[in-house]
Amino acid sequence: MSFAFAGVSNCMFDNYSDNELLLQRLCNNDLKAFEYLYRNSRNRLYVLALSILNDENAARDLVQDFFIDLWYFRIFETITTSLNAYLYQSVRNRAYNLKEKLRTHDRLKQGYLPQEQAMRYPLENEELGNIINRAIDQLPAMAGKVFRMQYIERLTHVEIAEKLGISKHTVSNHIARALKDLRATLKKNL
Structure with missing residues (x-):
């Protein structure tokens, strides 16, 4: 039944x-x-x-x-x-993808000289900093902004997405584009 x-x-x-x-x-x-x-x-x-x-x-x-x-x-x-x-x-x-992103992040962090070495080579580090800043300035506006938020302000993808009103995937795309463009620009200048 x-x-x-x-x-x-x-x-x-x-x-x-x-x-x-x-x-x-x-x-x-x-x-x-x-x-x-x-x-x-x-x-x-x-x-x-x-x-x-x-x-x-x-x-x-x-x-x-x-x-x-x-x-x-x-x-x-x-x-x-x-x-x-x-x-x-x-x-x-x-x-x-996340594992590769973390590896890239670690490689970028290792690319900077420790503080005591920076003090020993101030002119070289200042010049390198200027080259990097100029390269970041040459990025498309949104890619540069997202890159700075990620690597300078140390915000997560979720925090960046919320602040800019975009999706996490869009944040990831901007970061990927910024890293690709920076690699190419820095390769030419270094």
Whole structure:
């Protein structure tokens, strides 16, 4: 005997373990489907990110940001492969991208002389500082602004995005462009 309750959706009793059904429900703005996906995927995606980044906080933030982007930007509407494969590949790619970004950040930090060496070579360091500042000034306006906020003011991508009213992805794009342009300009001048 089957009972139907007025005003109660059948999806309340659905099993979301079928990935095709889950994707369909996501496309229909089913928040319960998203909650199911989040609860059943976050731990294994966290372990994946952690294995690449070796940083618990960075891995946790990366997975959290991924799910926010997945829902907010409705990325799931463009998935053409299996849902699990997409989740795995996306988090894996984001983790490797973040790892490379952190390496680049470390290389930039190492490129500056420690304070005691700066005192020994003031003219060379002043000249180098001037070259770098001129190179930053030559960047497109927004790329230069975002670059300064990231590397001089030490703001995170989220903080920059909030201050400028742009997305984190746009911030990342500006940083990538700025670094590419700076490398080319500094290569010519050094």
